[in-house]
Amino acid sequence: MKKNRESVWIVQHDETPHNTVLGVFATATEAAEYADAVHVNYADGVITTEFPIGFRFEDGAVRYRR
16 A cells, blocks of 8 residues: 655653654655544644655744643
8 A cells, every 4th residue: 555655743741852663654644543542642632744755953843632
Protein backbone atom coordinates (compact mmCIF):
# COMPACT_ATOMS: atom_id res chain seq x y z
CA MET A 1 0.00 0.00 0.00
CA LYS A 2 1.57 3.26 -1.14
CA LYS A 3 1.01 6.25 1.15
CA ASN A 4 1.29 9.94 0.37
CA ARG A 5 4.58 11.09 1.92
CA GLU A 6 4.20 14.82 1.23
CA SER A 7 3.63 15.40 4.94
CA VAL A 8 3.84 13.52 8.22
CA TRP A 9 1.75 13.69 11.36
CA ILE A 10 3.59 13.91 14.68
CA VAL A 11 2.07 13.08 18.06
CA GLN A 12 3.88 14.70 20.98
CA HIS A 13 3.28 15.80 24.55
CA ASP A 14 4.19 19.15 26.03
CA GLU A 15 4.78 18.16 29.64
CA THR A 16 8.51 18.72 29.20
CA PRO A 17 10.26 21.73 27.68
CA HIS A 18 11.23 19.61 24.68
CA ASN A 19 7.74 18.49 23.53
CA THR A 20 8.80 14.85 23.35
CA VAL A 21 7.78 13.16 20.09
CA LEU A 22 5.74 10.04 20.80
CA GLY A 23 5.18 8.93 17.19
CA VAL A 24 5.42 9.92 13.52
CA PHE A 25 2.64 8.82 11.15
CA ALA A 26 1.81 8.92 7.45
CA THR A 27 -1.83 9.91 7.88
CA ALA A 28 -4.01 12.00 10.17
CA THR A 29 -6.11 8.92 10.90
CA GLU A 30 -3.14 6.90 12.13
CA ALA A 31 -1.96 9.80 14.29
CA ALA A 32 -5.44 10.36 15.75
CA GLU A 33 -5.84 6.68 16.62
CA TYR A 34 -2.51 6.67 18.41
CA ALA A 35 -3.22 10.00 20.17
CA ASP A 36 -6.55 8.64 21.38
CA ALA A 37 -4.79 5.58 22.81
CA VAL A 38 -1.98 7.41 24.66
CA HIS A 39 -3.41 10.79 25.72
CA VAL A 40 -4.58 9.36 29.06
CA ASN A 41 -0.91 8.79 30.00
CA TYR A 42 -0.19 12.54 30.00
CA ALA A 43 -1.87 15.02 32.35
CA ASP A 44 -1.86 17.77 29.72
CA GLY A 45 -2.83 15.42 26.89
CA VAL A 46 -0.99 15.14 23.59
CA ILE A 47 -0.65 17.32 20.52
CA THR A 48 -1.14 16.08 16.95
CA THR A 49 0.58 18.22 14.34
CA GLU A 50 0.93 17.97 10.56
CA PHE A 51 4.35 18.83 9.20
CA PRO A 52 5.06 19.00 5.47
CA ILE A 53 8.23 17.20 4.39
CA GLY A 54 10.97 19.80 4.44
CA PHE A 55 9.25 21.77 7.25
CA ARG A 56 11.24 24.44 9.03
CA PHE A 57 10.25 25.98 12.34
CA GLU A 58 9.57 29.40 10.84
CA ASP A 59 7.12 27.91 8.27
CA GLY A 60 4.30 27.37 10.84
CA ALA A 61 2.15 24.29 11.42
CA VAL A 62 -1.36 23.24 12.38
CA ARG A 63 -1.74 21.76 15.89
CA TYR A 64 -4.57 19.74 17.40
CA ARG A 65 -4.70 19.08 21.13
CA ARG A 66 -6.36 15.97 22.62
